[in-house]
Amino acid sequence: MSLKRLKSGRVRSSFIYGPAPKRLISLALILALLTFIHAAAQAADTGSAATEVGTLPETTINADSGTSSNLLITDGRGQEVKLPGLPQRILITGKASFMVLDAVYLFPDIRAKIVGKGKDGQGMDAFLSAIDPEYPNKTSLGREPSPEQIAACKPDVVLMKKASAETLGRSLESLGIPVVCVDFETPEQYDRDLAILGRLLGQEARAKTLSDLIHTRLNLIADALAGLDETKKPRVLLLYYDPQNGSVSFNVPPTAWMQTLLVKMAGGRPLWEGTQLGQGWTKTGFEQIAAWDADQIFIVSYFANPDKVVADLKADEHWQALRAVKNGNLLAFPGDLLSWDQPDPRWVLGLTWLAARMHPELFRGLDMHAEVSRFFKDFYGVDDSIIDKIIRPALYGNL
């Protein structure tokens, strides 16, 4: 290769390979770009602030005639959300969205307005399909839906739990889609979030009815337990059996979760309080279970039949040595298509059952089967034929 050809090669090369002055120019251009970006960042900040204050999307709301007034909702994060009217297209998504979906299904008039839903919870499909023939036709968005997919459903409002507000919620809000957060994880949140849904969906009467139903039930139990001596409260253990996690794995719930709250409200002393390691189920071993020496042990299982688990445990010679097992107090926590210990409206049933199991003398004559019928009628407006067809065959646990 001759020197001349080498030289000409260099001359013809593009400007980024050029001599120093040209590169200085490109450096200056980049600096100018940075300044521009900085300015744009500030503009964008004020811009997004403006949308939060309430410049509203023009096309997304098909406002009903007569409901054109603005709707101002303070949601579960304590944030004010403004809507131009009652939403006609409701989308439920984000993490653990089945909790929210269940709660929205407590409002029968709203079911038709649900245009999309997140990943289904355990066993929910069959139940919701039975009470709402349109349910299987609703768009399913999966675990981590993209904001675009949600936008394509053209919702007037998106409901999600607070856990998704920061990521997915932000993206949707930047598109001008209103996001309302509800949680439905504890009895207090049920009160708060039912009220939020009532206002948002224009179903305040129904929300009030639901809250009253819950409170009637809570008061009934609280009254029965009133004046109960602390020493009369059984020392209980609620264990979640997880067959996916090794051969035998037992977990106790965190203090703030529904399961612990239920045991306390039903007049029991949860032995595992104070042992929690993190914010989820804490794994525990047989030695610890033996050391706790509980009066009653309740077994929850989401992926294996709790009846079968309890039968297996009763056959285990280690477990046979436990006092609770000897006294016949190893019980399978009941459920139907969903276990009743979870933050699903069924927790009301779980609470009733726990109270009756821990204090049978106080709840003489309580018929759980009648309670089940009443619950589904009151909360979901389901008639007996559906209960007999869908719910009763699915019932499990030591009713």
Add this chain to the structure above:
Amino acid sequence: MLKPLKSHAILLLGIGLLLLLFVSLFLGRYPEPYFMSPRLLQTDSMAWRLFCDLRLPRLIAAALVGMTLAAAGTVFQTIFANPLVEPGFLGVTPGAAFGAAFCIVFLGNQAVMVQIFAAGFAVSGLLLSYALATRMRYGGWILRLVLAGIAVSALFSSALGILKYLADPLSQLPEITFWLLGGLSGITWGRLLPILPVVIISLVIMLLMRWRLNALGLDDTTAFSLGLAPARERAILLCAAVAATAAVVSIAGMIGWVGLIIPHLARRCFGADCRQAMPAAMLMGAGLVVGCDDVARCVMASEIPLGILTSLVGATGFMVLMTSGALQRAQ
């Protein structure tokens, strides 16, 4: 020598990337999967909003993530004279992962805080590896750095394991998992703009110093005899590479294999000289991540984690590259 053919090829790569970016702006799930007609922008205000506030920042983020990881990978591989290192090496990526998870578990899942923690711990991972390497009484400098990087990474990974165990399985664990698998679904202008200055300045430094980078990969004594101040100049480039990596990891999570495979590919196509390999790697890296992100957000109603796709493409590409005949062309 930079042949005109090669500079033209780089120009073509650049044009290709711009085309890809342009087409990607019209890909998505709205109003129906895959393609959005440009005409819709005039009639549908939601389409316009999506276009400006979601797709544009996301595509820019994808391009920058790719560019940064590939450029940083080139810098790391050249300086450590080792084709198997990547920008996450030296505790940077595990540090960022730990920082993000720490913030998610203990301080709440606020995007900006997670970003700050990820970036902060990424840099602290590097500092820790560096401090450990200077104190280690075993082996040469490179070996000590590698060992220190492995030790610090293991430390952060185990701490991350503890955090995952502590996390709330409903709200926090999925967040950590999605972060570890990488993804750009949460990108808005508000999250992208704060990192732009760091990323762009670092990219410019890496681009402008790319010829000198060749000399910095030589033995210490040789580099010194060429009139370089090896320690100082390597530190400049490594700082730029780590700062940019920490910044992009903080918004995108763990995006695997881009920093490892793209520099190889760029060298294979354009030669080992960083004058060509660096810009080529940047453009190829951007192309790979933009392409993978298009797949991540278009194919299913649910987002596919981006890190899974880049790893899939990267690892497959790596296998093909390592077994192809072209590798032996030099012998």
Add this chain to the structure above:
Amino acid sequence: MLNGLLTFTDVSFTYPGGEREVSRGINLNVAPGTITAILGPNGAGKTTFLNLALGWLQPQAGHIMFDGKTVESWSRRELGRQMALVPQRENSAFEHTVLETVILGRTPHLGLLEMPGNKDFAIAQASIEQCGLAAFAARSVNCLSGGELQLVLLARALTQEPRLLLLDEPFSHLDLANKSRLMQVIRTLAANGVTILMTTHEPEIAAAIATHLVLMREGRVQKIGELHEVLTAPLLSETYGIPVEVCEVRGRKVVLWC
């Protein structure tokens, strides 16, 4: 003594943490235009000596002057334009071509963000031709023989356009033909005013090319002087610790040992 290009005055050096002094009380004066060979057995401290001259290592005692200024007081870039090193070997992790390797010699002539221009490539090309590598310019350095690589490293050092060239065992990997070619290149350089300082453990090499000779043993300079003064049987016997004879065959000195 003071007009040398490179002078060592009472230089002692110990590696950090090491116990043994690698260099002890070295005094040396390299005059411009000379070819000085540092001769000694393996481990005599020859490479350390080059690293000291380069400024890469700093002596604990004494000082090293280059062109009237201490080596440390030169800026890195300026010193890079004065002094170049040809290392013994170099491993490249990547497939750099010969030209890409040689052009790196222009580093000290270019700023932090600059890239080589036409002039730089012309100089690199000239160095490549001077070392007889024109046919290899586009080849990868990883597929060259040891001798060819040595010439590439020399070409890179020449591209620095140095006044002082430091060579570390430049002949150790070369066959006869390449040895002869390298000697030719070095002699030409010296004739053009480049000062050469090289290490070698082979007395024949020193005898064939050097004008001056430094005998080193265990970190000490045993003898410095012109070739004919130093290359004697008693001195070499002492340096290597075995009986050595120096003969003259057709005007060239040959060292015999057994």
